Amino acid sequence: xxxxxxxxxxxxxxxxxxxxxxxxxxxxxxxxxxxxxxxxxxxxxxxxxxxxxxxxxxxxxxxxxxxxxxxxxxxxxxxxxxxxxxxxxxxxxxxxxxxxxxxxxxxxxxxxxxxxxxxxxxxxxxxxxxxxxxxxxxxxxxxxxxxxxxxxxxxxxxx
Amino acid sequence: xxxxxxxxxxxxxxxxxxxxxxxxxxxxxxxxxxxxxxxxxxxxxxxxxxxxxxxxxxxxxxxxxxxxxxxxxxxxxxxxxxxxxxxxxxxxxxxxxxxxxxxxxxxxxxxxxxxxxxxxxxxxxxxxxxxxxxxxxxxxxxxxxxxxxxxxxxxxxxxxxxxxxxxxxxxxxxxxxxxxxxxxxxxxxxxxxxxxxxxxxxxxxxxxxxxxxxxxxxxxxxxxxxxxxxxxxxxxxxxxxxxxxxxxxxxxxxxxxxxxxxxxxxxxxxxxxxxxxxxxxxxxxxxxxxxxxxxxxxxxxxxxxxxxxxxxxxxxxxxxxxxxxxxxxxxxxxxxxxxxxxxxxxxxxxxxxxxxxxxxxxxxxxxxxxxxxxxxxxxxxxxxxxxxxxxxxxxxxxxxxxx
Numbered sequence: 001x002x003x004x005x006x007x008x009x010x011x012x013x014x015x016x017x018x019x020x021x022x023x024x025x026x027x028x029x030x031x032x033x034x035x036x037x038x039x040x041x042x043x044x045x046x047x048x049x050x051x052x053x054x055x056x057x058x059x060x061x062x063x064x065x066x067x068x069x070x071x072x073x074x075x076x077x078x079x080x081x082x083x084x085x086x087x088x089x090x091x092x093x094x095x096x097x098x099x100x101x102x103x104x105x106x107x108x109x110x111x112x113x114x115x116x117x118x119x120x121x122x123x124x125x126x127x128x129x130x131x132x133x134x135x136x137x138x139x140x141x142x143x144x145x146x147x148x149x150x151x152x153x154x155x156x157x158x159x
Numbered sequence: 160x161x162x163x164x165x166x167x168x169x170x171x172x173x174x175x176x177x178x179x180x181x182x183x184x185x186x187x188x189x190x191x192x193x194x195x196x197x198x199x200x201x202x203x204x205x206x207x208x209x210x211x212x213x214x215x216x217x218x219x220x221x222x223x224x225x226x227x228x229x230x231x232x233x234x235x236x237x238x239x240x241x242x243x244x245x246x247x248x249x250x251x252x253x254x255x256x257x258x259x260x261x262x263x264x265x266x267x268x269x270x271x272x273x274x275x276x277x278x279x280x281x282x283x284x285x286x287x288x289x290x291x292x293x294x295x296x297x298x299x300x301x302x303x304x305x306x307x308x309x310x311x312x313x314x315x316x317x318x319x320x321x322x323x324x325x326x327x328x329x330x331x332x333x334x335x336x337x338x339x340x341x342x343x344x345x346x347x348x349x350x351x352x353x354x355x356x357x358x359x360x361x362x363x364x365x366x367x368x369x370x371x372x373x374x375x376x377x378x379x380x381x382x383x384x385x386x387x388x389x390x391x392x393x394x395x396x397x398x399x400x401x402x403x404x405x406x407x408x409x410x411x412x413x414x415x416x417x418x419x420x421x422x423x424x425x426x427x428x429x430x431x432x433x434x435x436x437x438x439x440x441x442x443x444x445x446x447x448x449x450x451x452x453x454x455x456x457x458x459x460x461x462x463x464x465x466x467x468x469x470x471x472x473x474x475x476x477x478x479x480x481x482x483x484x485x486x487x488x489x490x491x492x493x494x495x496x497x498x499x500x501x502x503x504x505x506x507x508x509x510x511x512x513x514x515x516x517x518x519x520x521x522x523x524x525x526x527x528x529x530x531x532x533x534x535x536x537x538x539x540x541x542x543x544x545x546x547x548x549x550x551x552x553x554x555x556x557x558x559x560x561x562x
Contacts, residue, residue: 156185
């Protein structure tokens with residue numbers, strides 16, 4: 001078997017991944033191990049066949065792998081990485097949700113944190129109505145329940 | 160491609176909401192029942208403290224040889240009192256009168272240490288060390304209880320309610336004797352106290368001494384006969400109401416403590432055989448209570464003697480107190496986890512506390528003095544003393560010259 005610690009220059013083993021919609025991707029181990037589940041697979045020894053990822057579609061997987069590639073690059077500076085991340089996560093809500101779910105499923109901590117912070121930024125300063133509209137959430141409180149919760153949190157609702 | 164995404168799974172909502180400020184969390188509680196429930200989960204505040212730099216725990220009113228010396232215990236470091244949140248930035252040792260979940264405290268400069276024996280009251284935000292003295296209420300009447308509510312955080316507005324014992328504690332109305340309390344309310348908007356109608360309780364009843372519990376804009380206090388005293392901030396009125404069985408029955412439980420639980424009024428009741436029950440007032444108007452939890456506290460027996468409930472920190476975590484320690488007891492996790500803070504001094508009241516690190520304006524900018532010291536209060540007084548002394552000396556010398 002090939003060595004487990006391989007810098008970007010050497011041709012390490014590649015992992016084959018298959019998305020929900022049957023798109024296949026080939027990715028270097030050094031990049032794939034950004035995801036904790038691939039990291040364990042690599043350490044335990046992985047089969048030759050493509051790894052099925054039924055929870056992630058091709059478009060999202062491509063984006064996630066692009067992010068992993070950038071973050072696995074040892075030549076990139078922290079500033080450049082931060083700039084890249086800011087641009088990367090500036091996407092519409094549907095894409096953001098997909099990235100969030102994929103990062104959670106694939107256990108990519110840094111990407112999960114980035115996506116969560118972005119969603120949190122979208123919530124900051126908004127009223128409950130605005131938050132519901134932004135995220136298409138149904139208000140399931142009865143009017144009486146809502147009134148009680150409103151009284152308890154009135155201090156946060158602004159003038 | 161125009162279809163909206165479905166709501167996120169609970170663990171994702173948890174990951175996102177724990178990154179928000181206390182204020183944003185307050186607003187998120189109104190979004191949906193799912194979001195509301197997530198913000199009260201047992202590890203939510205711990206994660207929020209780490210991710211969003213908020214503060215969560217409790218203030219303990221300790222006493223060091225008759226001098227008040229409050230300490231703060233953080234949920235993230237229970238074993239030691241947190242020196243970063245000490246109240247030593249205030250001008251004198253203080254006794255905490257009330258605490259809020261928006262980071263504001265009401266404290267009293269213990270008048271035993273002052274020659275004039277007139278107390279001073281301060282509002283402060285310990286996390287930013289901001290403080291301001293507030294005008295005194297009628298301090299010739301002995302304070303029975305004080306409580307505070309934050310009505311709005313931006314801009315900050317808060318009210319303080321004070322119940323004191325008037326000269327004649329009892330009054331007679333239509334041949335029935337009533338116990339009388341003076342009631343005053345301080346509004347940070349007007350920066351003044353206002354007297355409200357006296358509270359009249361039937362003889363034999365009185366407002367309890369424990370710190371009031373705030374839920375849904377109402378201040379609640381457990382009366383010794385197991386009735387509840389409620390003060391409504393919006394109408395500035397009060398009422399008392401009975402509890403249902405078995406909560407109403409004196410001596411049914413060994414110890415009862417009013418608590419705030421997920422924004423509602425609750426009661427922790429300690430019974431026999433190391434069992435504790437959590438009751439919650441489900442319906443605010445109809446005053447319907449239900450038993451939510453039955454908790455075994457057997458695990459606490461070896462940790463701290465004679466623990467009694469003090470508050471609910473979150474869903475699944477009860478704050479208990481013993482003779483020499485404060486205990487955060489996580490009873491929901493498979494194996495109950497217990498975090499103990501050994502308090503070196505005698506302590507009485509415990510105040511659940513949450514705060515952010517944002518500076519506030521404790522006193523509106525439009526009033527003179529601004530944030531910071533009590534210097535503004537003393538200067539006019541000193542000036543008038545000096546002026547009057549000069550006038551007096553002038554008159555004396557005039558009379559002496561002409562006599």
